Amino acid sequence: MAALSMLPGMAAAGQQPGMAGAATVERQVAQPKWEGPPRLKFGVIGINHGHIMGMSDAVMRGGGELAWVYAREPELVKQFTERYPGVKVARSEAEVLDDASVKLVLSAAIPDERGPIGIRVMKAGKDYIADKPGITSLAQLAEVRKVQAETKRIYSIAYSERFENRATVKAGELVKAGAIGKVLQTIGTGPHRAGYKGRPEWFFDVARYGGILVDIASHQADQFLYFTGSTKAEVVASQAGNVHTPQYPKFQDFGDMMLRGNGGTGYVRVDWFTPDGLPTWGDGRLVILGTEGFIEIRKNVDIAGRPGGSHLFLSDQKETKYIDTTNVELPYGRQIVSDVLDRTDTAMPQAHCFLAMQLVLEAQAKAQSPVMKG
Amino acid sequence: MAALSMLPGMAAAGQQPGMAGAATVERQVAQPKWEGPPRLKFGVIGINHGHIMGMSDAVMRGGGELAWVYAREPELVKQFTERYPGVKVARSEAEVLDDASVKLVLSAAIPDERGPIGIRVMKAGKDYIADKPGITSLAQLAEVRKVQAETKRIYSIAYSERFENRATVKAGELVKAGAIGKVLQTIGTGPHRAGYKGRPEWFFDVARYGGILVDIASHQADQFLYFTGSTKAEVVASQAGNVHTPQYPKFQDFGDMMLRGNGGTGYVRVDWFTPDGLPTWGDGRLVILGTEGFIEIRKNVDIAGRPGGSHLFLSDQKETKYIDTTNVELPYGRQIVSDVLDRTDTAMPQAHCFLAMQLVLEAQAKAQSPVMKG
Numbered sequence: 001m002a003a004l005s006m007l008p009g010m011a012a013a014g015q016q017p018g019m020a021g022a023a024t025v026e027r028q029v030a031q032p033k034w035e036g037p038p039r040l041k042f043g044v045i046g047i048n049h050g051h052i053m054g055m056s057d058a059v060m061r062g063g064g065e066l067a068w069v070y071a072r073e074p075e076l077v078k079q080f081t082e083r084y085p086g087v088k089v090a091r092s093e094a095e096v097l098d099d100a101s102v103k104l105v106l107s108a109a110i111p112d113e114r115g116p117i118g119i120r121v122m123k124a125g126k127d128y129i130a131d132k133p134g135i136t137s138l139a140q141l142a143e144v145r146k147v148q149a150e151t152k153r154i155y156s157i158a159y160s161e162r163f164e165n166r167a168t169v170k171a172g173e174l175v176k177a178g179a180i181g182k183v184l185q186t187i188g189t190g191p192h193r194a195g196y197k198g199r200p201e202w203f204f205d206v207a208r209y210g211g212i213l214v215d216i217a218s219h220q221a222d223q224f225l226y227f228t229g230s231t232k233a234e235v236v237a238s239q240a241g242n243v244h245t246p247q248y249p250k251f252q253d254f255g256d257m258m259l260r261g262n263g264g265t266g267y268v269r270v271d272w273f274t275p276d277g278l279p280t281w282g283d284g285r286l287v288i289l290g291t292e293g294f295i296e297i298r299k300n301v302d303i304a305g306r307p308g309g310s311h312l313f314l315s316d317q318k319e320t321k322y323i324d325t326t327n328v329e330l331p332y333g334r335q336i337v338s339d340v341l342d343r344t345d346t347a348m349p350q351a352h353c354f355l356a357m358q359l360v361l362e363a364q365a366k367a368q369s370p371v372m373k374g
Numbered sequence: 375m376a377a378l379s380m381l382p383g384m385a386a387a388g389q390q391p392g393m394a395g396a397a398t399v400e401r402q403v404a405q406p407k408w409e410g411p412p413r414l415k416f417g418v419i420g421i422n423h424g425h426i427m428g429m430s431d432a433v434m435r436g437g438g439e440l441a442w443v444y445a446r447e448p449e450l451v452k453q454f455t456e457r458y459p460g461v462k463v464a465r466s467e468a469e470v471l472d473d474a475s476v477k478l479v480l481s482a483a484i485p486d487e488r489g490p491i492g493i494r495v496m497k498a499g500k501d502y503i504a505d506k507p508g509i510t511s512l513a514q515l516a517e518v519r520k521v522q523a524e525t526k527r528i529y530s531i532a533y534s535e536r537f538e539n540r541a542t543v544k545a546g547e548l549v550k551a552g553a554i555g556k557v558l559q560t561i562g563t564g565p566h567r568a569g570y571k572g573r574p575e576w577f578f579d580v581a582r583y584g585g586i587l588v589d590i591a592s593h594q595a596d597q598f599l600y601f602t603g604s605t606k607a608e609v610v611a612s613q614a615g616n617v618h619t620p621q622y623p624k625f626q627d628f629g630d631m632m633l634r635g636n637g638g639t640g641y642v643r644v645d646w647f648t649p650d651g652l653p654t655w656g657d658g659r660l661v662i663l664g665t666e667g668f669i670e671i672r673k674n675v676d677i678a679g680r681p682g683g684s685h686l687f688l689s690d691q692k693e694t695k696y697i698d699t700t701n702v703e704l705p706y707g708r709q710i711v712s713d714v715l716d717r718t719d720t721a722m723p724q725a726h727c728f729l730a731m732q733l734v735l736e737a738q739a740k741a742q743s744p745v746m747k748g
Contacts, residue, residue, distance in 0.1 A: 180649075182618065184617055184618065184628060184645070184647065185628070185630075185643065185645075187561070187563070187643065189561070189661070191663070191668070232746065232748075233746070234746065236611050236613065236742065237610050237611030237632050239610065239632070239634070239639065243558055244556065244558065244665045254558060254559070254639075256559075256632065256639070256641060258611050258613070258630065258632055258641075260613070260742075260744065260746045261746055262746045265613065265628075265630070265744045267630065267632075267641055267643065269559065269561065269641065269663075271558070271559075271663060273558065273663060273664070273665060273668070275554075275666060275667040275668070275689050275690050275691045276691045276692070277667065277689055277690050277691055277692045277693040277694050278689045278694050279694060283668070283689070287563070289565070289643075289645060289647060290647070291618045291647060292649060293649040293651065294565070294647070294649070294657070296677065301694075303670065303687050303689060303694050304687055304694055304695050304696040305679065313677050313678050315649050315651050315652045315657070315677060316649050316651050317649045317650045317651055318650070318651045319651040320651050320652050320653060320675075320677050320678055321678050322678040368610065368634075370559075370634065370639045372604075372606065372607070372608065372634045372635055372636045374606075
């Protein structure tokens with residue numbers, strides 16, 4: 001079970017084995033590698049989700065050197081070291097935390113362990129990047145916020161649907177430049193392929209992954225805050241539940257939420273119903289409505305259209321056009337490494353990182369059933 | 375003012391003068407004309423919105439003969455008779471209602487007059503088709519329901535974004551045939567171009583047009599009920615307000631709502647922010663999520679893509695493909711004429727027609743402000 005558990009993670013990251021076409025949807029455009037000597041050493045603690053590879057790659061592109069990996073599961077460590085042959089395998093978490101040369105730790109442990117690991121990392125004087133969801137309960141969030149404020153360490157969450165998607169990065173530049181005026185609303189949809197047979201047990205346990213809004217919709221909450229420029233926000237309404245997966249009664253297969261921030265409004269829908277005929281794991285979209293135009297991002301696939309991923313469409317007061325994002329840099333890795341070295345806050349403001357999780361944790365806590373009563 | 379007031383209506387129907395390309399987006403594929411003698415005579419009372427032309431055309435395609443038109447505004451009557459030279463101009467509403475040979479009356483009067491006209495039409499023993507919104511208050515809805523039940527007449531509302539859109543009609547066939555399994559959710563977006571300068575006064579007065587959710591989102595409420603197969607539904611949350619049109623403080627430029635029905639859930643967003651660079655009045659979309667696949671409809675335009683309108687995409691367990699809807703018949707006109715003659719309920723169940731309006735009237739009544747406080 002443990003040996004298989006990274007594979008569905010790889011699928012969720014667009015790297016499903018046996019689906020080579022889909023596997024390269026987002027990765028097909030190589031990002032430039034770091035030139036010159038590494039800028040810092042980083043370690044990895046917990047590799048239960050395949051996202052850890054995209055996260056490690058991003059930090060390496062930003063000048064990081066992968067020094068250590070620690071995980072409880074030998075099968076997962078074996079897969080990881082095959083992909084990263086230079087990494088040292090630690091015998092314990094402490095061995096990573098005790099290495100003073102390690103400045104940054106990454107984790108894609110089982111979701112409910114990510115917060116506690118991050119707290120120990122910060123208390124050990126190091127910075128931290130968690131896979132999303134980076135926190136799975138409001139109690140964890142409070143503790144993480146407290147320790148972060150005390151230690152002044154970085155607690156980042158790799159919202160990969162923004163940081164690792166060229167069209168979304170480009171949209172950020174366009175919106176900042178005023179291309180669509182003031183942003184009024186975002187609609188983010190994150191459908192996912194379930195692949196239930198290859199999933200580990202924790203995948204089905206809300207207590208461990210936090211629920212569908214926490215798990216998946218943290219991406220969309222991040223993008224809502226980012227594109228509306230909201231620094232305060234609230235949940236207007238939310239739903240989450242199991243509408244069509246009776247074989248896993250504790251699993252949540254559908255969720256949605258309406259959001260309202262001080263910079264605009266938002267809607268998010270997430271689900272696990274991607275059909276097998278889609279050539280990637282999910283037709284993720286983001287529509288950004290502005291006062292002077294709108295942007296649509298087709299993140300992973302342009303259905304029955306252009307090849308590849310990261311599709312960006314802009315309609316403004318002058319024209320409607322497709323924007324090629326092939327040569328857009330993904331800056332998160334470079335920025336977070338600089339933040340660690342320079343004690344800056346450029347990759348993602350710390351308050352934003354926490355507010356995105358707060359929104360989905362609150363949405364999850366107050367979620368109604370999507371199934372109508374009576 | 376009155377002379378101009380039909381033009382923006384024409385724009386909203388995709389027929390804006392001076393935008394020939396946009397004008398033909400949906401109309402470019404000719405629907406077959408009625409062959410043979412007319413099946414019934416119909417009259418028109420109230421032509422304040424250009425939708426009346428699409429409605430009249432649909433009924434004529436279904437075998438109706440346009441006998442009468444009545445309107446208070448001579449300028450609008452002049453435009454109408456230029457388009458339909460054979461129509462007789464009535465001197466009063468009563469002249470239409472008193473003609474026993476007229477079986478059906480259509481109206482695109484100012485929205486708050488459509489309900490009262492329909493009540494008089496039904497009491498005169500005739501059937502009725504209102505432009506949407508067909509009812510602008512919950513009190514009107516109660517009275518319309520009562521009179522409809524007493525008279526057993528048809529009170530139909532021309533939800534043109536379904537009835538007059540080939541891709542949406544085709545999607546109905548696909549869903550009915552089980553192409554995407556059980557429908558779980560619909561997301562409908564209805565952005566519109568404002569064209570404020572050419573609009574009549576009633577366009578800006580919530581009391582007359584009912585508010586943005588009633589006015590525009592009745593389309594999406596209809597489609598939510600239709601595609602989820604819901605016969606009961608409730609509003610989970612709704613927002614409506616003026617977020618960026620300070621020059622018309624009473625106008626509502628943005629609205630959205632979450633819906634839950636006994637057949638699935640829905641989300642709707644409507645707005646008046648279509649930019650001038652879009653080659654049509656609005657990039658209306660409908661995404662239908664099913665247990666075995668999903669459908670996307672790009673109703674009026676495939677941005678930076680294929681020409682024309684009525685674009686249909688299907689992703690199922692086998693493949694992802696574009697479906698050509700060029701030769702799809704729009705059956706509403708034929709069906710409603712048959713319903714009038716045969717006393718059947720095939721074009722749209724009466725209960726469905728009212729429930730769609732009930733949903734948006736309730737959403738409008740409980741709508742929160744989209745602007746965050748504090």
